[in-house]
Amino acid sequence: MSIAIGSDHAGYPLKKFVIDFFEKNKIDYCDLGAFSEEQVDYPDFAHKVAQAVSEGKHESGIVICGTGIGVSIVANKHKNIRAALCCSVFMAEMARKHNNANILALGARTTEENDAINIVKTFLNTDFEGGRHAIRVNKISAFSEK
Ligand code: RB5
Numbered sequence: 739m740s741i742a743i744g745s746d747h748a749g750y751p752l753k754k755f756v757i758d759f760f761e762k763n764k765i766d767y768c769d770l771g772a773f774s775e776e777q778v779d780y781p782d783f784a785h786k787v788a789q790a791v792s793e794g795k796h797e798s799g800i801v802i803c804g805t806g807i808g809v810s811i812v813a814n815k816h817k818n819i820r821a822a823l824c825c826s827v828f829m830a831e832m833a834r835k836h837n838n839a840n841i842l843a844l845g846a847r848t849t850e851e852n853d854a855i856n857i858v859k860t861f862l863n864t865d866f867e868g869g870r871h872a873i874r875v876n877k878i879s880a881f882s883e884k
Contacts, residue, residue: 741862742796744770744787745846746780749802749809752846752854756800759855765862768796784812791840792816799841800858806845813841817882820875825849830857834864836871 741760745753750772760767770786772778780803787799799821801809806823813821821841822833825848833839842861844854866872 744783745802748804784809788813788816806843810843830860838866
């Protein structure tokens, strides 16, 4: 499994923390920036991650900004992307089980680092339940293809 990860300047410290977790646990990832806390625009990095996942270069993605709101709005503009802003482990579990989310959005200014790691672990280790949820997710795709 390969994960694309990106953030703006506000999300950079949490991105570093998540990457440290990936390194320690030998989880394959690709860091698409930003690479410092110098001010940047979150759409640039959310677009990069969403595009990479949409094109199938990575199975899933993580986007981080101050609140997670901006990056999730941007990522959801892309075809085949279901980005979920998760503030709790329960939200991450539901985002996978019910929504088949393929991008996790996190808020670095709203989520404590250790909570974020538990959210990431849950997001990466929970499968889509399919069934009635697949019917609903297909309706999202059908609408976005109009
Ligand atoms: C940057 O200050 C902040 O606006 C950005 O990180 C994000 O929270 C936007 O949604």
